[in-house]
Amino acid sequence: MSNATPARRQHVIGSDREAIGIAYDVAARLAREAIARDRDRRLPHDEMDMLSESGLLAISVPRSHGGAGASVATIAEVLRILSVADPAIGQLPQNHFVFIEAIAQDGSEAQKDFFYAELLAGARFGNAQAERGSGSALDMATRLLPTGDGYRLNGTKYYCTGAILADWIPVAALDKDDRQILAYVRRDAPGVEVLPDWNAIGQRTTFSGTTHLRDVAVEQSQVIPHWQLFDRPTLFHSFGVLLHAAVDVGIARAALEDTIRLIRSRGRPRLGAPVLFAVDDPHLLSRLGELIVRLHGLEALLAEAARLHDRIGRSPDATQVAEAMVMAGAAKAHAEDVGLEIASELFALTGSASTDAAQALDRHWRNLRTHSVHDANQWRYHQVGAWRVNGTAPSLPRRRRATDKNGTAKGSAA
Amino acid sequence: MSIEPAPHPVVTARTALDRAVEALRGGGLADNSGLLLRIGRLETRLAAAEALYAPDKALRPHDRAAEAELLATDILRDLARDFGQPLPALALAEQDARHRSIAHQYLTAGDLP
Numbered sequence: 001m002s003n004a005t006p007a008r009r010q011h012v013i014g015s016d017r018e019a020i021g022i023a024y025d026v027a028a029r030l031a032r033e034a035i036a037r038d039r040d041r042r043l044p045h046d047e048m049d050m051l052s053e054s055g056l057l058a059i060s061v062p063r064s065h066g067g068a069g070a071s072v073a074t075i076a077e078v079l080r081i082l083s084v085a086d087p088a089i090g091q092l093p094q095n096h097f098v099f100i101e102a103i104a105q106d107g108s109e110a111q112k113d114f115f116y117a118e119l120l121a122g123a124r125f126g127n128a129q130a131e132r133g134s135g136s137a138l139d140m141a142t143r144l145l146p147t148g149d150g151y152r153l154n155g156t157k158y159y160c161t162g163a164i165l166a167d168w169i170p171v172a173a174l175d176k177d178d179r180q181i182l183a184y185v186r187r188d189a190p191g192v193e194v195l196p197d198w199n200a201i202g203q204r205t206t207f208s209g210t211t212h213l214r215d216v217a218v219e220q221s222q223v224i225p226h227w228q229l230f231d232r233p234t235l236f237h238s239f240g241v242l243l244h245a246a247v248d249v250g251i252a253r254a255a256l257e258d259t260i261r262l263i264r265s266r267g268r269p270r271l272g273a274p275v276l277f278a279v280d281d282p283h284l285l286s287r288l289g290e291l292i293v294r295l296h297g298l299e300a301l302l303a304e305a306a307r308l309h310d311r312i313g314r315s316p317d318a319t320q321v322a323e324a325m326v327m328a329g330a331a332k333a334h335a336e337d338v339g340l341e342i343a344s345e346l347f348a349l350t351g352s353a354s355t356d357a358a359q360a361l362d363r364h365w366r367n368l369r370t371h372s373v374h375d376a377n378q379w380r381y382h383q384v385g386a387w388r389v390n391g392t393a394p395s396l397p398r399r400r401r402a403t404d405k406n407g408t409a410k411g412s413a414a
Numbered sequence: 415m416s417i418e419p420a421p422h423p424v425v426t427a428r429t430a431l432d433r434a435v436e437a438l439r440g441g442g443l444a445d446n447s448g449l450l451l452r453i454g455r456l457e458t459r460l461a462a463a464e465a466l467y468a469p470d471k472a473l474r475p476h477d478r479a480a481e482a483e484l485l486a487t488d489i490l491r492d493l494a495r496d497f498g499q500p501l502p503a504l505a506l507a508e509q510d511a512r513h514r515s516i517a518h519q520y521l522t523a524g525d526l527p
Binding site for chain 1: 435
C-alpha cells in the first residue's frame with residue numbers, strides 16, 4: 001500500500017489543551033470568508049489544507065503512535081468551535097474522525113502504523129457510505145469481490161461528505177460473504193470518480209455528492225473488517241452521532257451570536273414596541289434571554305454526552321453503549337430543536353433589515369436544516385423515551401445487502 | 415432546628431419526571447409511541463438543565479445554576495400540563511423578568527460566553 005498524502009507542513013498537536021486553542025485560531029480564519037464560500041459554493045480546498053496543516057485532523061491518533069490521543073470531549077469541542085465559524089468545514093472532519101476510530105477499533109497493527117503515519121503527515125479521510133434508490137437507507141449494493149491478486153470494488157455512493165478533498169476515501173461495501181467491510185481507497189486511484197454534484201440548500205461546501213467506484217483495485221491491507229464492530233459492544237456509533245451533534249450545536253451558537261450582534265448594532269426598536277431603543281424592548285429581551293439559556297443548556301448537554309464517552313472508555317458493556325447512544329442522540333435531537341428555533345427567531349428579533357441577502361443570515365437555518373435531517377429527530381427522542389421508560393436500548397445501524405421494495409435482497413454473493 | 419432549603423428546581427423536575435414515568439408504566443402506557451416521544455423530549459431537556467446545573471467546573475467555569483432553574487421551570491410546567499405533576503414554584507412573571515435580565519446582561523456585556 002503506497003502513501004497518498006501530499007507533503008503538507010503539518011504541525012503535530014501534543015495535547016487536548018493545545019487542540020482547543022488551535023481550533024479557535026483556525027475558526028477565526030475560517031469565519032472571514034464563510035459567507036462568500038457559501039454564496040459561491042466554493043470548494044474549500046485552501047481551508048481544508050489549512051485545517052490539515054494545523055494538526056487538528058490528527059488529534060485522535062493515539063499517543064503510542066505519536067499523536068495527541070485527544071479525548072472525545074476535545075474532538076467534539078473542536079468540531080463545535082469550527083462549526084461556529086463555518087459548519088460546512090466543521091462537518092467535513094466528522095467522517096474523518098469516525099473512520100480513524102474504525103481503524104482503531106478493527107484495524108490490524110500494520111494498518112494502524114500505516115494510517116496513523118498518514119494522518120500525522122496531514123492525510124484526510126472522506127467517506128463513501130450511503131447509497132440512493134434502495135428500499136432502506138441502510139441498504140448497500142457496493143461490493144468488494146476477490147480477484148486473482150486482490151479485490152475489485154464496484155458501486156455508486158451518495159452523501160460522500162469530504163470525499164472530494166480527501167486523500168483516502170473509506171468505502172463501505174459488502175464482501176463475498178455479505179459482511180460489511182471498509183475499503184480505504186486512494187482518492188486518485190484509477191476507477192474512483194468523485195462528482196461535484198451536491199446541490200443542497202445548506203452545508204453547500206461539504207460537496208456531499210456522488211462517488212463512483214468502477215473496478216477499483218484494492219489490496220487486503222486496505223480492508224478493515226468492519227462487521228466485527230456489530231458483534232461486540234462499542235461506542236463507535238454513538239461517537240459518530242455525537243460529532244454530528246457538535247456541528248449543529250456550533251450552528252446554533254453562530255445564529256445566536258449574530259442575533260445579539262444585530263440587536264446591539266440596531267438602534268431603533270421593532271415596529272410596535274413602545275420604547276426608544278431596541279435593547280429596551282421587553283418582549284425582545286424576554287425571548288432573547290430564553291434563547292440564551294436554551295443554547296447554554298444545549299452546549300452543556302453536548303459536553304456532558306462527550307464526557308460520558310470518555311468516562312466509559314474503550315471497553316463498554318451493552319448498558320453503557322445504550323447510555324452513550326441515548327445521550328448522543330439526545331444532544332443531536334435537542335440541537336436541531338434549539339438551533340432551528342434560534343436560527344428562525346434571529347429574524348423575528350432583528351427585523352426586516354436582517355433579511356437582506358447580502359448578510360446571508362439565512363445560512364444558519366439552511367445549514368442546520370440540511371445537516372439535521374441526516375436522521376429523524378422524533379426517533380432520537382423516541383429512543384430516549386424508550387430507554388427511560390422501558391430500558392429499551394437503541395438499535396444500531398447495520399448496513400445490509402440492497403433490497404427491493406418488498407424487502408427482498410437484490411443480487412447474489414459471488 | 416434548621417430549616418431544610420427547598421430543592422433546586424432541577425432536582426424537583428427530576429423527581430416529577432420520575433413520577434410521570436412511574437405513572438406511565440403503571441397505567442399500561444409504556445409502549446405508547448406518542449408518550450415515549452414526549453417523555454424523550456422532557457428527559458432530553460432535563461438532561462440539558464442538569465448538565466447546566468452541575469457542570470464540570472474544569473471545563474465550564476460559568477455558574478449557570480440560575481439558568482438551569484429557568485429551564486427546569488419550563489419542564490415542570492410541561493409536566494404539570496401533560497402528566498399532572500405539581501406546578502413549578504417560579505411564577506411566569508418572575509421567569510420572564512429573569513429572562514430579560516439575562517438578555518440585558520448579554521447585550522451590554524462583551525462576547526457571549
